[in-house]
Amino acid sequence: MIIKNLSVRFGAFTAVDDVTLEIPDGGVVGLVGESGSGKSSLARAVCGLVPHTGSVEGARRVQMVFQDPYASLNPRMTVGRTIAEGAGPKEVERLLGLVRLPAELAGRYPRELSGGQRQRVAIARALGGNPGLLVADEITSSLDVSVQGAVLNLVRGLRDELGLTMLFISHNLAVVRYVADVVAVMHHGRLVEVGPTEQVVGEPAHEYTRALLAAVPRLRG
Amino acid sequence: MTGWSRRNAPGVAGAVIVAAMAVLAVVGPPIWGDEAVRIDAAAILQGASPGHPLGTDNLGRDLLARVLVAGRYSLLLALAATAIGAVAGIVLGTLPSVLPRRAARLATGTVNALVAFPGLLLAMFTAVVTGLGARGAVLGIGAAIAPGFARLTQTLAATVANADYVSAARMLGVPRRRILTRHVLPNIAEPLILNLTQALGGALLGLAGMSFLGLGVQPPDFDWGRLLFDGFPRIYVTPEVALGPAAAVALAGIGFNLLGDALARAAARTSVVRERTPAPPVADGAGEPDPGAVLEVRDLTVTFPGGVTPVRQLSLTVAPGEIVGLVGESGSGKSLTAAAIGGLVPYPGTVTYAALRLGGRDVATLSDKELGTALAMVFQDPLAALNPALKVGGQLAEVAIVHEGADRAEARRRAVDRLGHVHLPEPERRARQHPHELSGGMRQRAVIAMGLMGTPRLIVADEPTTALDVTVQRQILRLLREVVEETGAATLFISHDIAVVGELCDRVVVMYAGRVVEELPAGRLADGAAHPYTKALIASLPDLDTDRSTPLAGIAGTQPAPGQIGLGCAFAPRCPLATARCESERPELVAHGPGQRVACWEVK
Ligand SMILES: Nc1ncnc2c1ncn2[C@@H]1O[C@H](COP(=O)(O)OP(=O)(O)OP(=O)(O)O)[C@@H](O)[C@H]1O
Ligand code: SF4
Ligand SMILES: [Mg+2]
Numbered sequence: 001m002i003i004k005n006l007s008v009r010f011g012a013f014t015a016v017d018d019v020t021l022e023i024p025d026g027g028v029v030g031l032v033g034e035s036g037s038g039k040s041s042l043a044r045a046v047c048g049l050v051p052h053t054g055s056v057e058g059a060r061r062v063q064m065v066f067q068d069p070y071a072s073l074n075p076r077m078t079v080g081r082t083i084a085e086g087a088g089p090k091e092v093e094r095l096l097g098l099v100r101l102p103a104e105l106a107g108r109y110p111r112e113l114s115g116g117q118r119q120r121v122a123i124a125r126a127l128g129g130n131p132g133l134l135v136a137d138e139i140t141s142s143l144d145v146s147v148q149g150a151v152l153n154l155v156r157g158l159r160d161e162l163g164l165t166m167l168f169i170s171h172n173l174a175v176v177r178y179v180a181d182v183v184a185v186m187h188h189g190r191l192v193e194v195g196p197t198e199q200v201v202g203e204p205a206h207e208y209t210r211a212l213l214a215a216v217p218r219l220r221g
Numbered sequence: 222m223t224g225w226s227r228r229n230a231p232g233v234a235g236a237v238i239v240a241a242m243a244v245l246a247v248v249g250p251p252i253w254g255d256e257a258v259r260i261d262a263a264a265i266l267q268g269a270s271p272g273h274p275l276g277t278d279n280l281g282r283d284l285l286a287r288v289l290v291a292g293r294y295s296l297l298l299a300l301a302a303t304a305i306g307a308v309a310g311i312v313l314g315t316l317p318s319v320l321p322r323r324a325a326r327l328a329t330g331t332v333n334a335l336v337a338f339p340g341l342l343l344a345m346f347t348a349v350v351t352g353l354g355a356r357g358a359v360l361g362i363g364a365a366i367a368p369g370f371a372r373l374t375q376t377l378a379a380t381v382a383n384a385d386y387v388s389a390a391r392m393l394g395v396p397r398r399r400i401l402t403r404h405v406l407p408n409i410a411e412p413l414i415l416n417l418t419q420a421l422g423g424a425l426l427g428l429a430g431m432s433f434l435g436l437g438v439q440p441p442d443f444d445w446g447r448l449l450f451d452g453f454p455r456i457y458v459t460p461e462v463a464l465g466p467a468a469a470v471a472l473a474g475i476g477f478n479l480l481g482d483a484l485a486r487a488a489a490r491t492s493v494v495r496e497r498t499p500a501p502p503v504a505d506g507a508g509e510p511d512p513g514a515v516l517e518v519r520d521l522t523v524t525f526p527g528g529v530t531p532v533r534q535l536s537l538t539v540a541p542g543e544i545v546g547l548v549g550e551s552g553s554g555k556s557l558t559a560a561a562i563g564g565l566v567p568y569p570g571t572v573t574y575a576a577l578r579l580g581g582r583d584v585a586t587l588s589d590k591e592l593g594t595a596l597a598m599v600f601q602d603p604l605a606a607l608n609p610a611l612k613v614g615g616q617l618a619e620v621a622i623v624h625e626g627a628d629r630a631e632a633r634r635r636a637v638d639r640l641g642h643v644h645l646p647e648p649e650r651r652a653r654q655h656p657h658e659l660s661g662g663m664r665q666r667a668v669i670a671m672g673l674m675g676t677p678r679l680i681v682a683d684e685p686t687t688a689l690d691v692t693v694q695r696q697i698l699r700l701l702r703e704v705v706e707e708t709g710a711a712t713l714f715i716s717h718d719i720a721v722v723g724e725l726c727d728r729v730v731v732m733y734a735g736r737v738v739e740e741l742p743a744g745r746l747a748d749g750a751a752h753p754y755t756k757a758l759i760a761s762l763p764d765l766d767t768d769r770s771t772p773l774a775g776i777a778g779t780q781p782a783p784g785q786i787g788l789g790c791a792f793a794p795r796c797p798l799a800t801a802r803c804e805s806e807r808p809e810l811v812a813h814g815p816g817q818r819v820a821c822w823e824v825k
Contacts, residue, residue: 116551217720
């Protein structure tokens with residue numbers, strides 16, 4: 001699928017400025033950029049959630065996983081009903097297993113879950129929609145490192161098994177580097193650099209990409 | 222008078238009045254019904270007398286009895302009018318979210334026009350068209366109430382309709398009608414019900430007004446408005462005959478309004494500030510306070526009914542000017558630990574501890590005010606900490622007014638100063654804005670500024686940057702550092718992100734299944750971590766050299782739920798080093814090198 005000349009404007013402010021980006025079938029494109037650079041607006045436009053100009057071609061059954069697990073689940077619906085809404089009641093247990101949550105959680109309400117547990121429910125819900133394109137907006141930024149690893153492995157597994165096409169948005173270049181085949185760097189609403197992952201990470205062409213690389217938290221070495 | 226009773230006195234008064242009205246409606250007619258209609262030719266048009274405290278009417282009927290009996294009819298009519306108005310309003314208000322775009326705009330326009338139309342005119346017009354009498358009046362008042370309800374429903378629905386969970390449902394192809402009944406209506410029911418109470422008071426007054434104008438209840442029926450209408454011509458001669466029904470109407474109207482108001486405020490409050498949990502039972506062996514610690518926690522346990530114990534005998538200390546990171550995976554009890562320190566564990570949780578001291582004093586002995594100034598809490602979701610209806614500056618000022626008795630101008634000046642202090646651009650202008658007009662990072666700055674309104678000795682920050690982007694995250698972390706260095710406050714920084722903690726903090730406390738499993742200086746994280754869980758956490762962190770062709774080293778299995786933690790080491794089912802002993806016997810936290818403590822049998 002391909003995003004062509006997409007722009008999003010809020011009043012006089014241009015959040016996304018003429019972005020063209022191709023997401024190959026079965027590929028994972030990583031989108032990185034700073035706060036307010038327009039990543040989430042681009043994601044929402046691709047999902048048809050905000051008005052935009054330009055076009056999104058060839059994307060069927062787009063599902064999205066949101067950044068904030070506190071706002072993305074209906075507080076009055078149980079986990080089971082939330083997941084069943086797209087996938088049907090029979091799939092609930094399998095989907096919970098996919099995101100490594102025990103089946104007993106199906107009867108709980110979001111307020112009875114910790115933040116990380118909520119995010120995993122949101123991922124299960126999106127997977128239940130059998131997405132042709134999955135837009136993941138900072139889905140690991142509120143997850144534990146241990147779970148983050150599992151989710152990243154899961155993301156890669158889904159790509160390999162189901163040929164899942166994904167737009168994977170994250171502020172962490174290390175995370176994006178691990179899952180994405182192509183990395184796009186966004187700055188002030190524009191794409192400043194797009195290229196194969198190893199190239200962008202290994203020989204960053206744009207100054208802003210280098211700043212992002214420097215911001216990756218490091219523990220080892 | 223305590224703070225609670227001062228704050229809630231109007232609500233209590235409202236509840237008492239409303240309850241009294243309900244009782245009157247039930248018992249009034251059976252008790253005084255006969256007297257209210259007994260005609261007495263000898264006592265026509267009298268003023269107040271011992272036998273007739275409110276006088277009599279033109280047929281000699283006792284007016285006090287009539288006022289008491291009319292309560293039922295007045296309330297029933299008000300209920301009917303409110304029900305009609307609410308149903309019509311809610312239907313009208315939800316139309317825009319189910320209709321196609323063009324029709325939706327028409328519905329919105331209609332509501333806007335109706336809201337702008339004077340309510341009384343609308344009521345009178347409807348009443349005249351539908352015919353004089355009780356039915357017309359009820360329909361008229363219903364029509365007058367409906368636009369307000371429609372507007373409220375519309376605004377609430379629009380807010381919920383933009384929520385992420387509604388977007389998610391829409392993308393899953395859930396039909397519009399189902400989105401409305403499942404996602405939108407249940408989430409706006411609460412404010413609508415509160416509004417209903419207030420509308421009831423309004424309907425009561427409105428109906429009385431209609432009857433008073435001769436448009437409402439017609440004889441021989443009577444409600445308060447009708448009694449007022451009949452008594453009014455005599456008001457200069459015998460005022461009591463009109464004042465009785467007038468007082469009844471006013472009292473009932475005020476009662477419903479007070480109650481509705483108090484309910485609405487209580488509902489707004491529960492989602493923002495929770496009541497403090499009562500002082501926990503103190504286990505013995507508290508010992509002497511640690512003089513070098515601002516926060517001292519020993520054997521803190523949080524339990525929920527049903528054997529669910531998310532925090533188990535947790536101990537930690539934080540020294541002045543020190544940032545201690547509390548890490549652990551989701552559900553390990555980090556947030557509940559923070560909540561327990563702030564006295565915010567939600568009902569029905571119970572908190573016990575051997576020691577929980579802030580500046581050397583047991584937190585249970587601190588007043589709300591002392592705790593409010595000594596402790597600043599910053600949460601993951603800044604919106605939850607800010608009231609959406611109030612301006613940012615006013616909310617900050619409120620802290621100084623409530624906790625320190627500062628006067629309004631001084632509090633406001635300080636609020637703007639603090640906002641500037643956390644590097645919020647244009648603090649003057651931002652102070653006059655509402656929270657939703659600020660970006661996520663700005664809101665979090667505002668919350669930190671709020672914490673700085675007092676002079677906090679301890680800052681507890683629970684995932685303050687998780688919802689923020691990396692660059693903003695760095696700015697907020699730098700700000701926290703700055704604040705700590707400047708104020709010398711002790712800080713407990715909670716995060717699931719061990720890399721962030723490693724960069725920001727002086728010391729790291731690792732939690733697993735409600736217990737501390739390792740404690741070490743942040744600088745030793747990279748190569749000095751000893752507990753298998755800490756090591757696994759670090760290994761599962763991807764960096765720029767991670768091999769992309771192999772799966773990330775995760776930790777297989779899941780953390781046990783707080784109700785299913787066994788006797789032994791809670792990590793045993795996932796631990797590569799586990800032995801038979803680990804399953805049955807729990808390792809204690811013991812010293813392991815300088816500044817480090819580990820709870821593991823296999824670490825020697
Ligand atoms: N009100 C409650 N009633 C019952 N159980 C609860 C309640 N609140 C939290 N829990 C449970 O207590 C455990 C610890 O929750 P807590 O919110 O402290 O985790 P956390 O470490 O902050 O996780 P996260 O990183 O996801 O925020 C979880 O298993 C959670 O499901
Ligand atoms: S005590 Fe045993 S099970 Fe627990 S962490 Fe140590 S080796 Fe693993
Ligand atoms: Mg938490």
